[in-house]
Amino acid sequence: MSDNERQDRQEDAPQGADATQGTQEDTTTETATDTAIPELVxxxxxxxxxxxxAAKCLEDLGWFVVDNLPPALIPTMVELGARSQGNVARIAVVVDVRGRRFFDNLRESLADLESKHVTRRIVFLESSDEVLVRRFESVRRPHPLQGDGRIVDGIDxxxxxxxxxxGDADLVIDTSSLNVHELRAKMDAQFAGEEEPELRATVMSFGFKYGLPVDADLVVDMRFLPNPHWVPELRPYTGLNEEVAAYVFNQPGAKEFLDRYAELLQLIAAGYRREGKRYVTIAVGCTGGKHRSVATSEKLAARLASQGVETVVVHRDMGRE
Structure with a gap:
């Protein structure tokens, strides 16, 4: 090789630290792209x-769903998703008592996720004992924890x-009075949006004589107002009827209560946002869940929506006799 050829090759070759820095920058960029941490539910x-x-609903919305994953493997699943170059951006994991021998590892796994700044939410599904017993009896299957005992023993x-x-759940859904389609609608309302709102609220009317909603974060009692049930021309209707709503809010204290409670909810909503709580269920009750609670729920939901809170209205007991 001639001296001129040697000189040309030396001039074309990367020099010292600059060459190393270029390689490191390329590797860093590639790693950052490959390890985008997926969202976890x-x-x-x-x-x-x-x-x-609930899991099938998220799957239909494009989530990567894993059923009955041992809790100890959740961080590994998130890590694998992070290596997928963005192909697995949202992961949903179903954790239940079928993996009970691994269940003690759940808190350790959650702490590990928190240390890695993984955005994770816990959705907790529950129902009343009576409804759960009826569901197990209808499919003629034992409860996974009942052993030699009764279904209620397994539920307890x-x-x-x-x-x-x-207690740690971000969203609790009571399915006691929900059918499959109503549960899917609730999941869609919480997860179908492209962008996460600051706060989502479910305003649920109910009747005290049918029991408190177990998933309620806040409970409002409208029984301090006269009951339209005792007005013969209003009795057949519900709080969705304009005449019923007008009767309710023409009562002394009704409008003032709505105004002040809406202001109180602004303070509560600000606190929830600071604490990272994204979901709230406000239960509005009256005797039968047909008139006062329904009218108030509609008005309250409209106030929340005007304050920038994404709101879903559910009338749990409106159709009952």
Whole structure:
């Protein structure tokens, strides 16, 4: 090789630190792209409460869903998703008592995710004992924890096992009075949006004589107002009727209560946002869940929507006799 050829090759070759820096920058860029941390939703709750339906709903919305994954493997699943170059951006994991021997590892896994700044939410499905027993009897299958006992024994054991997880849940859905389509509608309302709102609210009317909604974060009692049930011309209608709503809010204190409670909810909503709570269920009750609670729920939901809170209205007991 001539001296001129040697000189040309030396001039074309990358020099020293500049060459190393270029390689490192390329590697860093590639790694950052390959390790985008996916969003994570953990679906759990009572057996028979609708976990499978909730998981299928997320799957239909484009989530990568893994059923009955041992909790210890959740961080590994997130890590694999991060290596997918953006192909797995949202992961939903169903965790339940079928993996009970691994369940003690759940808190350790959640702490690991938190240390890695993974955005994760817990959706907890539950239902009343009566409804769960009826569902298990209808499919003629034992509860996974009942052993040699009764179905109710398995339900009690499961509630105790899941008690702390329920307390940590970001979203609790009571499916006692929901059919499959209504549960899917609730999941769609929470997860179908392209962008996450700051706060989502469910305003639920109910009747006290049918019991409190177990998934309520806040409860409002409208029984301080006269009951339209005792007005013969209004009795057949519901709080969705304009005449019923006008009767309710023409009562002394009704409009003032709505104004002040809406202001209070502004303070509560600001606190929820600061604490990272994204979902709230406001239960509005009257005696039968047909007139006062329904009219108030509609008005309250409209106020929340005007404040920038994405709101869903559910009338739990309106159709009951």
């Amino acid at each position: 953990i679906i759990s709750g009572m057996s028979g409460a609708g976990r499978s339906t 054991a499961e509630r105790e096992l899941l008690r702390e997880l329920r």
